[in-house]
Amino acid sequence: MKSKLLNEMRLTIPSKSVNESYARYAVSAFVGQLDPSVGDLGDIRTAVSEAVTNCVVHAYRDTEGKIYICAKYYDDGKVVISIRDKGCGIADVKKAMEPLYTTDTSGERGGMGFAIMESFTDKLRVRSAAGFGTSVVMTKRIKK
Template identity: 50%
Template sequence: MSGPNFMTLQFASRSENEAFARVAVAAFVSQLDPTLEELTDIKTVVSEAVTNSIIHGYEERMDGVVTITASIDGDRVTLTVEDNGNGIEDVEIAREPLFTTKPEMERSGMGFTIMENFMDTVSVVSAPGEGTKVTMVKRIESKKALYN
């Protein structure tokens, strides 16, 4: 079988599913034998992206669906977190550090900044009323390669 290995996960837009998503993606990525730091980075960006979908995309409505696709192609992991929620009016402003639309919730406004710092590339496609798709790519430096 050729081509990248992949998985797709869909779940209700409930806060309690964020931890499940993080662990499921981490388990899938583990086949690359990442370092603990790389695995922590992956779990963190999944948590940030899923939380954004739940809190901002669906405003904590539990009737939405969050979809995660993870693929492995060689030493590269591509993660996509997608919702069909509210969408983002201005993606560039939303990506600025400390920007938040929910200051009353004591949100830090650092979600996109964290994703950008932990991943090699991050792209965000969104439109008001149509949802948001965040795609992140990271090259995994396998522990096996470190010891050879």
């Protein structure tokens, strides 16, 4: 049976690092309407933080652009969160998703962003085109 959409939110923010915490709390406040466990809410907060940080650090590296966030929840407890940018894109998504892989040379980034998003949600889909941007869609089922 197809699940029924109950509610959705959209948020567009500039890729300023100060917005990383705002984005994760905005999405977790929205998902909070489902009365999730502290653990599930923490997982969503962490996964959103990773995706938004990727937009700030990688997609819009030396520039500032818009981050488009959309979250939806359904009557079966399914939550779908989409985080999109129109930044530089990822040439090799498969490589970028490997744990510990990073293009950062400062030694201050662990290359664990996608691995954490994957582990903290039930499903992760990443689509990207070099020069056009990246779309990250995460699905998590909230236990009732």
